[in-house]
Amino acid sequence: MNVGDVTTKKMRTLYEADPFLLEVSFAAGYDGTLAMLKTTYELEGDRLEILLVYRRVEALRAFGRSLLDGANRDTLPNVDAVIRRATTPTVGLKIQKEFPEHGLFTGFITAIDKDHPEEWVYTISYEDGDSETMVLAELEPRLSTHGNALREYALWGFDLDRA
Template sequence: MTNRALVSFSNTRWWSKQEVENNIALNFGQLSRFLELLDSRGIGDATTKKLLSIYKSDPLKLKVSFAAGLDGLLSMLKTTYELEGDRLEIVLAFRRIETLRAYGRQLLSVSENRGLLPNVDVVIRMSLEPTVGLAIKKEFAGHGVFLGKIMSIDKEDTGKWWYQIEYGDGDRETMDIEELRAFDLTWTCEACYDCTHSYLVFELAQLFDPSFGSLKAGEIDATWVQRLAAIVPLAREAEGSLITKLEGELAAYITLASGFCCEHNDVDTFSDAVLSWWRNNGTEIPSWSLAARIVFSLSPNSCTSERVFSLLSDMFGDKQIGAMADYVQATLMLRYNSRL
């Protein structure tokens, strides 16, 4: 459609669905002509006809969906890629997610962005066909923000439409379509998932980054350590006594971590630096070293298991179907770890 390669966040994997959608969104104006050209040349057969059917059935809905992808999902996609891998992504996860949340807060900020998704807002405004009951939000200088609702719609002989708006305090005013587009439409949405526990685990995993220990030395106390019980494997280790041992070694850990700093943007550089620090200092704080090994084995993604499945498929075909479990496990472990 564009005669250019897709823009991607990764140099090593296939494009994700969202990356394809983002590229379509950036060239949405060419989409109809492109699909009709494919259809006229008989390219794509049933797939092309299905795509044309989807486009023609509700092009506005499709356009809004693509616009939403550009507004919010680009940042989410980038964060997803940053969390993929089998290094110390678990320790960086909180930092990555906080960056994403900061972007979300920026979108919600009335002062910075009027609390809107910019591309979605433009698409909706330019395509707006107001109906009775549509809610709007308008700020009146010196009086604050009021919610209003379209109560009636009238059409002049000239063909111009007028919209009667009534606000919560009973005041009314009439607007034309251009005036109406200048104000915010209102909507509500509900949270679909509860990620509270995962978010807490990501926050606590930062404790095992010695640069975090150095930076937050004055804030990390016994309460921080006790919160580590939220990471279930830590709470169960050594019959539940590991958390207490971590409290006992906390001062030593903070002292050893003092002055340590490392790069956080590149996961490989970060992982090498942090693992090297633990190799050099772990013997002096054995309980923290054990806890670090447990936390570092956690993964915020499914990459590790997917790679194991791929290796199994590659290494053991139909002729090895009777291989003993310990042989499979040992071979897989050697092959997997040889990558690291």
């Protein structure tokens, strides 16, 4: 049976180029499809679905616009998780941390203390002059993925022949 030959060929091309790109593609597919699935599910049934259409279509449009907004941190949660898991923290790497009642702050790893036998300790310096230390478990969820080439790939894709 030749069902999905084009899709299979594209996935194989991605896998052969870089298996991680296929993982990012699946995560992006899941993140993007979730909004559509929720809308489809909500619009099925024997209620007055027509009354829901405008609200749901506007929610889908807002989701699409949020993909363009770099400040929206939660647009692609699965893509961001895959990227964070694959990122090796290095000096200069950007993080973002929410401080209650103060807002979101950007910081950078300024030092890595590798002398601790259990795990390394990362020094983070923030834009307001404050600093703190974190271990990897604290650091990983705060790694910034915006502007990351893999995130851009997940959003817009690219031609592997030109990559």
